[in-house]
Amino acid sequence: MSQQLPVAKPRRNVEALLLVLALAVGIGANAMVSLDKSPWMDSDFWTQAILLTVLVFSIHVVLRIRAKYADPVILPIVTALNGLGLAMIHRLDIATGEGAGGKQLTWTALAIVATAAVLWFLRDHRVLRRFTYISLVVSAVLLILPLVPGLGANINGANLWIVVGGMTFQPGEIAKITLAIFFAGYLSSNRDLILLAGKKVGPLQLPRFKDMGPLFAAWLVSIGILVFQRDMGSSFMFFGLFMAMIYVATSRVSWVVLGLVLIAVGGFAAAKIFSHVALRVDGWLNAFTPEVYGRASGGSGQIVQGLFGMANGGLLGTGLGQGRPDLVPYANSDMIIASLGEELGLIGLFAIVLLYLLLVTRGIRAALGTRDAFGKLLGCGLSFALALQCFVVIGGITRLIPLTGLTTPFLAAGGSSLLANWIVVALLLLISDAARRPYSTGPLEADLGPATEAVKLP
Amino acid sequence: MNQAIRSTWIVAIALFALIFGGITYVQFFAVDELKNNPWNNRALLQNFCNERGTILVGGQPIAQSVPSTNGDTCKYQRQYNNPLLYSGITGFFSRSFGQTGLEKQMENDLTGNTDQLFYDRVVSMFLGNQPKGASVELTIDPKIQALAYSLIPDGQRGSIVVMNPKTGNIIAMVSKPSYDTNLMASHNPSAVAKAWSQLKDVPGISLYNSAATGDLYSPGSVFKLVDTAAALSSGKYNKDSVLPNPAALPLPGTNVSLPNYLYGGCSAQTEADFAFALEQSCNTPFAHIALDLGQNAIAEQARKFGFGQDAGDQLKLDYTPSVFPSDLNQAQLAQSAVGQFDVKATPLQIALMTAAIANNGVQMKPNLIKALRGPDLRPYDEPKPEVLRTSTTPEISKQITSWMTDVVDKGIASGAQVPGVEVAGKTGTAELGAGGQNNSWFTGFAPANDPQVVVSIVMQDVDIRTGAQLTSPNAKKLIEAVLNK
Incomplete structure (x- = not known):
């Protein structure tokens, strides 16, 4: 492979150095938000600083043992983002008297422990391919859970949550991973079949009807989420994930065109039929109309307040702890990007988005480098889903597209999202390890499926 | 397959480019428009929470900013001393009902935003401090003010103005009934709303101006x-x-x-x-x-x-x-x-x-103004009789x-x-x-x-x-x- 480094180096020391920098960013930010509080840097601060340091360095140690060729940039990026999120949530706690910071720290610990467990026990992402159809079943169960009476909870008009023992959890976040595993497994096994058959209409090579099964399945799942869970953001992200994976599997633009047509039709119909979609679109297009602004449900008050906050920050930001991000509803979860934009300014927000861009790029780089089709599909799909999630959230907050309820990965307060995204990181780390590991030491040849050879096609 | 992955990456880059564009628009190009939006009360709130200059009579503060008690989102609370005597002069600064009296008219001086304090503003910007407001010293004589207020019996509506005819300086200016301006400056919105609804119907109380300068009587x-x-x-x-x-x-x-x-x-x-x-x-x-x-x-x-x-x-x-x-x-x-x-x-x-x-x-x-003093207590304006x-x-x-x-x-x-x-x-x-x-x-x-x-x-x-x-x-x-x- 042309991307293969001539001599593969583990680069774990680079990672350690970058981790120190990343921790300095997160912990430094947290120190700044309580600068004018007394006592400055209280026990909460130290708990958070020490816990975060211990946790991410334990991942670092796990990587040294289990996946020493893993990409050295991914973990520091995620550490910096998670640390910044903790700092901003803590800062908003100070303003509002909430206690979201402690909860977020608990979830961070849980998520990082889960990541360590995945890295330690899974060792090689290709193992997951065995669970292709189990993943499908798990995904279905996870997506249906919130609709089970007595278990599901409707929060702010969306049925995304389940309540277990007083804790809310968003199973859809985990379903993002299991569905990606299913599609990667299914497409890597069947891509030859799908590729070979099909009519050519003009410049487009149309797929056979029976091969369009996965596409329709994806479409149905997305529409199902939109209709039953009433969540536009997740629906859009799932569909984008499927599209990207189908495109990568087949390299056919025709699939993308077909997919876009399908989502356009579905989205248009949904906007016509379901009031919650129409309200979101109206709140986006007519955000500055008084009746839309003042509307109790589906109004634009939240987005407009977020825009005011970001404008208040301007180029340089007010400085951490100096703005009023607490004026924006859901400032520490859905709108955390507006909070960061207000206090860190355009420059700070650019830096954060660049971190995401870098993370996505490293993920895609891992997908390029790995030799198995399953890994390529999974890595590319998960990375692209991350990019889509950023686009849906930040695009919504900056009024590029309608605002939907997706969380900002690693930053926003919310346990399920944190857990799911850290597991995504674990998978990307494993794929990158496989990609950068010298070929001769490649493990478990027996595990590679029949489609592995297909990778060697141009 | 790798070519498709690269194309996917290009799409991801395009999405991020859109994000950068969106952020740039909101935080750079649309800043003025958003700041001037009538629904945007951030400037007011910031102002409301900041430390403001003191209004003084005879060397004693009648309006001052004191650090807020814990649990308040604002850093400072505006406090009025002897509010019944001075309500018609200081006015109040309320989050929901706006500013009145000197709190409104002397806004630029009290916030330190006046041209005369430009140098202090630049210095505090470099030091990262909140710019400090000017002190406003009034010509009012607190003893005469208190005497005049006491000369109007409780329950009687009336106003008294005492001034120096040669300079135009106001020595005392009181009206009854009066009210506690602290009620309007509270950081508890429901308490302020309650005070407002009680005060607005009291005959003779003018919340938006001073009775002595704003109310008309048959002479x-x-x-x-x-x-x-x-x-x-x-x-x-x-x-x-x-x-x-x-x-x-x-x-x-x-x-x-x-x-x-x-x-x-x-x-x-x-x-x-x-x-x-x-x-x-x-x-x-x-x-x-x-x-x-x-x-x-x-x-x-x-x-x-x-x-x-x-x-x-x-x-x-x-x-x-x-x-x-x-x-x-x-x-x-x-x-x-x-x-x-x-x-x-x-x-x-x-x-x-x-x-x-x-x-x-x-x-x-x-x-009414005897002197305006910058944060260093140096007077930058002392109005002469005109x-x-x-x-x-x-x-x-x-x-x-x-x-x-x-x-x-x-x-x-x-x-x-x-x-x-x-x-x-x-x-x-x-x-x-x-x-x-x-x-x-x-x-x-x-x-x-x-x-x-x-x-x-x-x-x-x-x-x-x-x-x-x-x-x-x-x-x-x-x-x-x-x-x-």
């Missing part, structure tokens, strides 16, 4: 000073002119007549000179003058005293211009000449008119002064006599409909030969006896207090 006989000045400056009358003084003047075009003041000594003579007419506050001679000179002459003299005019830029309070009506028929003109019908004046207007007479016909700009307008000639003002001295010495305002000091004064009683209730006025100054202090008092909705007790005798106490300092 009654005090307005005869305008007629007198108009008469003398017309050239048709002089100090010895003899005026008809019938017990009642039939109003042209109606079947009612304008009677003389019942309680005075007007009925002793059917003809009067100015001295007698003013001493006894007879109505008919002045109605006669107005009908003789015509409404333009009276209106012009009223304008020269400040009716219908603003109060100049030194009075940093919302000011309602006083009114002399236009397009009057003869009956209305006769009534207007004695300060009835639609003639309306603020207590401050009456004080300014009196100050012009005291100051050789020259009206000084009313002024002429607002010339109301009449020195000769005419001297003549009117001598008649006003008679009013106190031997006339209707004898309650204002101060032993050893010559006091010039004029009372007024404006009827408020048929119920026998009146606005009772006193305006005057002392010493007559070298005026140091002008006192104007109005008590609203009183019977004649109570009104007489609450005006001239209180003026005496205030004049004594100011002169004996």
